[in-house]
Amino acid sequence: MCPEERSRLIEDEVFLLADSGELPEVAYHASLWQLCGEPDGPRLRLTEAELRLLQDAALRRCQRIILRDLTPAFRDRRIWRGLRRCICNWRRYLAFCHRIERPPNQLFQTQTAAALTAYLTQELAELRSGMRQCSSVSCTDEELLDFAQQLGGLLPEGWEELTEQAALAE
Structure with missing residues (x-):
């Protein structure tokens, strides 16, 4: 060839x-x-x-x-899979990196942490202002905390409101 x-x-x-x-x-x-x-x-x-x-x-x-799945503009579109699926895909990404013996991309991890913080901050602001009627956060407190810790990111003050609403909606 x-x-x-x-x-x-x-x-x-x-x-x-x-x-x-x-x-x-x-x-x-x-x-x-x-x-x-x-x-x-x-x-x-x-x-x-x-x-x-x-x-x-x-x-x-x-x-x-x-x-x-960390882009707020996609929350109400068919392509969006939600935060719980995002966390699952993050775990798949890490496992794939491990299997192919490649370290996870640190820049991507930083981007993901920033995207998570921005997503949650916007979600909180929209809920508090009445722009959204219910939270789109589809995971538990523990899942969200673990995800943020893996990323090294910060959760915005009041983030618990988002997972409380998700628990009530289930």
Whole structure:
């Protein structure tokens, strides 16, 4: 196989991973199968650099999913999955990093902490002003505290109001 064709195959998989849906790690393994294991596929032996390109694409997709669910503008749209799912996806991201022996991106962790604080701050302000009738926070106090601690972020004063409302709504 010529280098250009090989490069195109890898680029195609990176492109597919960029919009791979809710489980980027599954899509990553599907890409590996397609490129390396599929009997009718190219049966490549990936270099470390090629493997890293695929991993980077899957990790970027994980990051986009997490930040999507910390974006207040998406709360009332179909693409939004909620804070509980965001926490689940954060755990999946960390587990994937561990499995591929890559450290979690510290800049992304900082961005996630800031996004969580901003989300909760806006949620509180909108509830208190009457712009929202009920909290969109879909997790327990313990889950939220644990998430914030993992991120190294701060919870805004009064955050407990958000999880209290969520508990009452259940």
